[in-house]
Amino acid sequence: MKALTALAPQLQPARTGPLLPVLPALEGLLPDRGLRPGAVVSVTGGSTALLLAFAAAASSSGVWCAALGFEGLGLLGAAELGVDLSRLVVVEAPGRQWPEVTSALVDGVGVLLLRPSGPVSGQVAERLATVARRSGCALVVAGAWPGARVRLVVQARTWAGLGQGRGRLRARRLVVAAGGRGAAARERRVELWLPDVHGAVRAAEPLAHGADGHRPDVAAAARQPAAVAARPPLAVV
Template sequence: MEASLAALAPQLQLSRPGPLVPVLPALESLLPEAGLRPGAVVSVSGGGTALLLALAAAATTSGTWCAALGFEGLGLLAAAELGIDLAHLVVVEAPGERWAQAALALADGVGLLLLRPAGPVDARVAERLVTVARRASCALVVDGPWPGARVRLRVASRSWEGLGQGRGRLRARRVVVLAGGRGAAARERRLGLWLPDAHGAVRVADPAARDHAPAVPAGRSSLAVV
């Protein structure tokens, strides 16, 4: 598998990010530099697959190639709705026990790697991947704990909007994200987000606004619950 991935890398003709990989404006305050630093790891916990995808949205729309490794059954429609340009996304769903080799190959060829390890992460494997990512200018966002992660994001709570008395339509999801880490990221921060709002956008939840989502615009589907 890693040989195939290594052969694919030159064909991506990727646009390497600059000093930072951009993120959506709503997510900038979660990161000490308002972007993802190549060669550094951001770990996401608390079941935040949507948050991982949202972190990749601005990068792909700016022309940076992104790979999602280990996310079996990843919903491409959901990824697109969160803003990811699917034309700049490579998906490797189930690398199995050779996930580390696949991650090394991808980190050498893309600007952003979303990674869900298939098992516990050995410190030596983590160090090697970070070294490759730093050399290749690849930012790393990992689902779950990671040894020495520079930034740690945790989805502390989530709630859906749109349900009435036992029936209604799920229109928007509100989450609270706690951010911490090492160095400049050590000070814990708390951010409320619509992920997404009723229009499909990722935005900061305004604490001064009423605690409900705006009406769904005509033509946008929603999930009925009865």
């Protein structure tokens, strides 16, 4: 804890503007099309990759980010999603002290990816949200968070590449519902490749059912656009 508190002033980035950037494919999930400093985004449905993707554009633009509470975090997968690992602080297992560690980290980073070590009470959530607003840190939380400004729910996921029980996982398609408070209250439904077969995070067109009632080839859809360079085997996070 003392080490984190001492490190915070060294990490503190100069704010590049009122919003922290996100990848273009994620803009449709947020009412401001970027992460608002001091706001909380909760992600339920179990997608660590989606949380990591929220740090990609910010870290690449020079903003310090942190991941707290993600044991065994796949750093290779994070790098493939676009996260600048030289701008990422990782604290894997804070245990019951996670609120205190969170409070220390939000003073030094622009984006904090957080997986709480247990249920979050309204009192703890409000206290940490207040600290985040004061320091201008955007919180992206795995799981429910009382009073979150934006709530994202991963409703479905589809893997491409397995064929008839064999093959290599090449791409993952997510359906994410977005809602929340204030400007985020209008519910939206966004489909994403996270990633596609080329390693990119991009928006996906909805797959309409054909006349025979079957959905089109998911793997074929994942291969678009074809102009993107080929990628190595997928690292799953």
